[in-house]
Amino acid sequence: MDAGSPPDIAELLRSAGLRVTGPRRRVLRWLEHHPHSTADAVWAGVRGQPASVSRQAIYDVLRACEEAGLVRSVQPAGHAARYERRVHDNHHHLVCQSCGRTEDVDCAVGASPCLIPSDYRGFDISQAEVMFWGLCPACLQRRRSESTAAQAPAPHGG
Numbered sequence: 001m002d003a004g005s006p007p008d009i010a011e012l013l014r015s016a017g018l019r020v021t022g023p024r025r026r027v028l029r030w031l032e033h034h035p036h037s038t039a040d041a042v043w044a045g046v047r048g049q050p051a052s053v054s055r056q057a058i059y060d061v062l063r064a065c066e067e068a069g070l071v072r073s074v075q076p077a078g079h080a081a082r083y084e085r086r087v088h089d090n091h092h093h094l095v096c097q098s099c100g101r102t103e104d105v106d107c108a109v110g111a112s113p114c115l116i117p118s119d120y121r122g123f124d125i126s127q128a129e130v131m132f133w134g135l136c137p138a139c140l141q142r143r144r145s146e147s148t149a150a151q152a153p154a155p156h157g158g
Contacts, residue, residue: 009024009025009028009029010025012028012070013025013028013070016065016068016069016070017068018064018065018068018070021061022051022053023046023053023057023058023061024061024064024065026046026049026053027042027046027058027061027062027065028065028070028071028085030042030045030046031071031083031084031085032085035084035085035086035104036074036082036083036084036093036102036103037082037083037084038080038081038082038083039055039058039059039062039080039081039083040055040080042058042062042083043055043058046058062083066083069087070085070087071083071084071085071087072084072085072086072087074093074102074129074131076093076095076100076102076131076133077131079095079100082102084104086104089106089107090107090114090127090128091104091105091106091107092104092105092106092107092129092130092131092132093105093130093131093132094131094132094134094136095131095132095133095134096134096135096136096139097133097134097135097139098135098136098139098142098143099136099138099139101136101138101139103136105132114128115128115130
């Protein structure tokens with residue numbers, strides 16, 4: 001393996017103290033290409049590749065990988081938990097209030113944590129989590145189109 005290339009999935013699992021299993025490999029591979037997936041989306045994406053895997057097995061894999069530091073879960077208020085492999089930096093998320101689309105956004109300062117509370121209250125803070133809420137481009141465009149259609153004059157009957 002080249003010094004600049006990322007470790008393969010089996011190596012990641014072993015280095016985290018986890019057994020290398022088909023479901024774990026498939027889940028991590030899926031999340032590599034589909035960040036911010038819900039457990040159900042992961043299950044739908046991996047259940048037939050190459051053998052079937054139960055929904056409960058997906059939840060077990062996600063929990064084990066999260067506990068091992070290979071996966072991070074993000075749970076925007078009102079939405080199912082979403083999982084991602086980007087775990088080794090302090091970043092935040094943009095969340096669409098309409099469709100739930102979730103995107104990474106880098107920390108403005110970069111150092112962890114990038115927000116400083118007004119009072120630490122004795123805590124040793126290691127991470128700050130911020131979610132920016134708004135509308136994604138597709139939902140914003142749909143809303144604008146609906147608004148334009150609603151303002152159009154009604155056709156004349158004749």
